[in-house]
Amino acid sequence: MAEKTVFQKIIDREIPASIVYEDEHCLVFRDIDPQAPTHLLLIPKKPIPSLAALTAEDRAVAGHLLMMVPRIAQQLNLDAGFRVVCNCGEQAGQAVPHLHLHILAGRAFGWPPG
Ligand code: AMP
Numbered sequence: 001m002a003e004k005t006v007f008q009k010i011i012d013r014e015i016p017a018s019i020v021y022e023d024e025h026c027l028v029f030r031d032i033d034p035q036a037p038t039h040l041l042l043i044p045k046k047p048i049p050s051l052a053a054l055t056a057e058d059r060a061v062a063g064h065l066l067m068m069v070p071r072i073a074q075q076l077n078l079d080a081g082f083r084v085v086c087n088c089g090e091q092a093g094q095a096v097p098h099l100h101l102h103i104l105a106g107r108a109f110g111w112p113p114g
Contacts, residue, residue: 007043007098021072025064028072028103036083037106038076042068048099051088065101078105085113 010017011027018030020040031039044061048054054062073082082105087094 005047005096005098007041007096007100008047011043011045021068021075025061026068028068031102035102036104036109038078038082038104040072040076040103042072042101042103044099049097050094050099051086053099065099069101069103072103073105076105078103081105083109 004012004014006015009015010019010029017032019027020030021028024045026042026044028040028042031041042065044058044065046058046061048058048061069084082103085102085104086100087102
């Protein structure tokens with residue numbers, strides 16, 4: 001059996017995380033190495049390895065993740081704006097092979113991203 005990712009261990013409560021939201025399909029917790037005053041990770045509970053690995057079967061969960069973004073932003077009062085980042089694959093800097101959306105807020109962000 002493949003070794004669990006760090007995010008799967010958070011889902012399974014094998015390692016601690018600062019969880020800000022949870023439902024049947026997803027989990028939101030604070031990034032351990034924040035790149036902005038607010039830095040959250042929004043993940044599906046289903047172990048989908050990356051955005052590129054989504055299949056038609058994942059349509060509902062993918063839609064749910066996207067729909068959760070403004071709800072989380074509202075819950076945390078990110079009224080001044082926020083950035084959503086999804087690193088997909090090695091060259092994009094994806095380190096954890098479990099689909100995740102970074103939600104960053106609390107400072108100005110440059111463009112293009114590094
Ligand atoms: P990525 O580089 O897009 O794969 O992002 C992975 C993110 O997971 C990084 O921002 C890490 O800081 C974060 N991370 C890794 N381990 C943990 C952990 N145990 N708890 C919270 N965030 C983590």
